[in-house]
Amino acid sequence: MIKFSRVFKVYEKNIQALTDINFEVAKGEFVFLTGPSGAGKTTILKLLYREETPDMGSIIVDDTDISRLSSGKVPFYRRGIGFVFQDFKLIFERSIYENLALPLEITGAPSKFIRHTVMESLEKIGLAGRENHNPWHISGGEKQKVAIARALIMSPPVLLADEPTGNLDEASAGEIMKMFKDANAKGTTVLMASHNKEIISNSGFRAVRLRGGRVEE
Amino acid sequence: MIKFSRVFKVYEKNIQALTDINFEVAKGEFVFLTGPSGAGKTTILKLLYREETPDMGSIIVDDTDISRLSSGKVPFYRRGIGFVFQDFKLIFERSIYENLALPLEITGAPSKFIRHTVMESLEKIGLAGRENHNPWHISGGEKQKVAIARALIMSPPVLLADEPTGNLDEASAGEIMKMFKDANAKGTTVLMASHNKEIISNSGFRAVRLRGGRVEE
Amino acid sequence: MRLFREVVLNFKRSGFMSFVSIGTIILAVTMLGGFYIMQTVVNFAADQMQNRVEAVVFIKDGASAEEIKLLGDEITALSGVKEARYISKDDAYQDFAKDPEMQKILSSFEGNPLPDSISVKFNDYKAQEINSAVAAIKTKMAVEDVEYGAAEIEHLLNVINAVKYIAGAAGIIFVIAALLVVSNIIKLTIYNRRQDIYVLKMVGATGADIRLPFIFEGIAHGFLGGFLGWLILYAVVSFLAFQVKKETGIDLAAFYAFNPALLSPKFIFGMTGAGIVLGLTGSLMSQGRIFK
């Protein structure tokens, strides 16, 4: 499903973020990305999301080398991916409802279906009744839950999540992990960056360890 | 040093964030604020920072009721407080150096002193050499470290921190905790919101537990 | 559907920005419209004066009808000449005799002391052209003398011509200026929504998904701004005409450049159209930044 081969990434100002990255994630697998701050976790996810392109190497997703994807195809590739940003990236000019509806609206889903899906999702994260509030006006943990709900709303075949439990207390983190595991059980391939050792070891899933831009061991 | 008495806070749209909050923090103490997402931790810190004012009750800091502070005095009150925002709030239009220099520049410190202090602080958080980079271009954990360095740069008598270790791996979190403890050892009163049970229990400091806007037990 | 909702949402959400953008278009369109009217009035004034610029060609006593006819044709063929009208000495006498003072003077002569003449009018007021035409006429056989009597309004015409010139240049500059302001404001709007746009791109919005709402927004702002601009201009001009009438007794509505033009569908559509073009061009000009 996902395969990194000899991937290098250098940011401007000569910051070598990734050096010779090789790893594979099988279809339907749940894999953690872990490693200290600045190791390159977010960079790997950004490459998968086609926000950045590698300087060398190939990144195969579903038999296509996404680093060679034409820019016209990128939006459609992205519609198959759910992404939880490390800093949430909610749109403060739109209500919580609108934030969640966005990915569905773009694909042209009927508004009844959108309404149903969004309300169900709000129910799940315990924010039912606050759909018309501004995401600016909710707590850090609540923002994170909305960001996760937005990534899952399309039931995407691939889910990328960048520290999705960083701002959550243990109970909320547990709920969220359950949502991810449920999605995974339904066939979604999950790649999640996380520092949280407890969550990683409890889950029993495989972890790719990064340090200084290289895969460890 | 800090004393909340019968504090109530209702946000617009009738969201009751805090109900009858009473607690005290002694001068030089290190206290954790803990509780599930949405419990009101950030709200308490915002009240202390005078970003919000309570609907009822008094908040005494250093013998003054800060909820009654005239708006002309607020800036000077804030200069005695270091604050680590849950979402960092770095200024992406300024370099990392400029972000750190800001609180010093506002007090009119001599530029030589500013330079020295900022470089020392960058050294401490392991970002020496990246002072001219844009904070947009660093990893989540690095942003958090810069935010913490900015809060500590004035060696403020009071330090408020909102989840300062959420985006950090264990090793970095340890370093940061050491910085806070050092500041505390030098006399700074610290109030820190955190979910991280391990850090709280390892530190041996007292924790104020919140749930649904009330202090527990 | 989504497109329409996005535009409406943007209107509601960024009310402040929309206000700025529509306001600028209103200003630009009002200025352009007012400018057009001013231009029309100046042109009207210049035309009126131009009609007064004439040279009178006095014909030698005893010139035959054919000679005069030929002379008239020759004059008409000169470059810059609009019309050459033959005035017989009798016509001239009758014309002068309308003024009682002149009548008194003329009646003291025996017979008619006035010569036959040709009155020459010119197309455009261009000093050089007129002077060379006059010089050319002077050399003709049947010509006694040429009186180019417009010298006294020549100076004024110079001024009005210069005003026309400058007004034309100012008009062009103004269109460019308005375009720059509008496109800059839309750029700022887009810049302000860069986070929004980033997220849209990240959840799979195509270029069109992102651009179209801005383009429609530009058109909508343009339409509103253009139409409101016309309304405002109409109100301002009407008020002004009222004031002018009160103070100087001049009825501006009497000049065809005024109210009737303001109310003509051509003018209303023109201003609304100018607004739409401004809004559309502004939003197209600002699109470059979206994908940066």
Added chain:
Amino acid sequence: MRLFREVVLNFKRSGFMSFVSIGTIILAVTMLGGFYIMQTVVNFAADQMQNRVEAVVFIKDGASAEEIKLLGDEITALSGVKEARYISKDDAYQDFAKDPEMQKILSSFEGNPLPDSISVKFNDYKAQEINSAVAAIKTKMAVEDVEYGAAEIEHLLNVINAVKYIAGAAGIIFVIAALLVVSNIIKLTIYNRRQDIYVLKMVGATGADIRLPFIFEGIAHGFLGGFLGWLILYAVVSFLAFQVKKETGIDLAAFYAFNPALLSPKFIFGMTGAGIVLGLTGSLMSQGRIFK
């Protein structure tokens, strides 16, 4: 020190914004300056025509010198009258005799057929005022008749007067428009920096700490915009004058409204000053949002 650095930093950092803001001030100031020059030219033209508006008061034969003197004083005292100049029949004769045709006609009389007269000029061209003045003069004892010969340029004067009026109103509207655009752009700038401002407030910046850089920025933009605006206007007008000269042979520099005025320190300071006032007012007008 910090203030200065902040302003310079803002210039560097938000280059795009600064460009928009300075650009708008340049446009506004250029328009205002060009407008002032157009206004001067129109005024000049109107004055020239106005000087031509005169009434000639023919005096009864045999009126005594005192009567004439008295009549002159009475006319001067009328509202709207600028000057009343006595022209004796001899002066009138000499004046007419300059024209050879007229000379011929006049010499056919015995003696001087022309009457004594008073030439009346008016302050402002206001039809009502002039008409009532003429009517009042007609009732005077020593007056034979009043010839108000300006009827033919009356229509033109109406037009020019209307243009002056409208130009004045457009000028006022333009100042307001420029102010709105500039203040809106500075508002947008501030809106764009709201995070920056929020953080500044949170680390203990006072109101002045936050406001002053914006105010100084406004002044700096205004100064630059004003001066560049003058440069541009100077270039445009010079180029225009060159073109006008080439095409129509009219030397605009001959009108005092042109190049000399453009180069006068008063004008340069005026435009730069207008820019500064715009920038400053714009930034003050936009301050309200900072603390929201």
